[in-house]
Amino acid sequence: MRVLGVDPGLTRCGIAVVDGGTGRSVRCVAVDVVRTPADAELANRLLAVADALEDWLDRHRPDVVAIERVFSQHNVRTAMGTAQAAGVVALAAARRGLTVAFHTPSEVKAAVTGSGRADKAQVTAMVTRLLGLTEAPRPADAADALALGICHIWRAPMRARLAEAEAKATELARRHKARLAQATSNSPKGTKQ
């Protein structure tokens, strides 16, 4: 499975392509950070991020686009810009019919370090180790995008099992309801079989 991980942002947007192999093996295909000038118009900054993403989708043909889910940040203005960048990334992927998955920062940290509250240095160290890189990816946004890719690859089997279990539960509930409805519709007639 090939995953394009995105740590969304306007000032710096981390983009990485990670391949999943057998077992837990993961490989870094490409990683970079897209930057847009802080003094540019918001719409043009979003366009620059979208254009860069389209280019990466063309070049690397991922199966899935995994995006960091933004909840809130100290700076509301930054959070809004980040959410907007995430929105244009999700849109580009949806236009191509790709699966789009969102992972929270703590899910990503927990996946690569074992702790949802790990700091940036720890995430970078583990990403470097897990991907067998000769040097640590910089800046932190690049490491985060790689961590997102790894997180998605490792969580994908669990997500698939969960989805399967949910589908089974829904089907069981449907059958149970149908039997109940049948029993209720029979009972007023007082017919016992």
Next chain:
Amino acid sequence: MRVLGVDPGLTRCGIAVVDGGTGRSVRCVAVDVVRTPADAELANRLLAVADALEDWLDRHRPDVVAIERVFSQHNVRTAMGTAQAAGVVALAAARRGLTVAFHTPSEVKAAVTGSGRADKAQVTAMVTRLLGLTEAPRPADAADALALGICHIWRAPMRARLAEAEAKATELARRHKARLAQATSNSPKGTKQ
């Protein structure tokens, strides 16, 4: 000037086209609300909003796209969805080379009611009156999109004057700096002309 006003949202996205005439006259060309199902995938909801917007841009060919600037809301999850919808709207406009302008809710309210803290009923009442509509636009998102259009048309001349004044100030500062640099480079030589 033809403005496409957007009150961004995933559950309900208000879209309106307003034409500015002579003086303060404004005319409603079209207004609607795009809805996407709350249980759909986020990426597909963004795609639905983007597709609807592309369709409106094709049909109405506005000069400007005016979007409500989202700062924060009580519900962080809703605020993020709203910001993402605003992002895909701004992107679609930027891709077509259209001017994109953001107005805060209080700027919009102040433009149409005279008070930045007017309630929804007041905004709807004024939008209905200013556009000479036979009935009030519903829901509130539709009225908000119309109010955005009106707000942009009325603020546009002021924005243009501000931009012109800023450009003049920058040019004056540049000339002043150049003269200063010349004076400084002359003084060590002791040449007085």
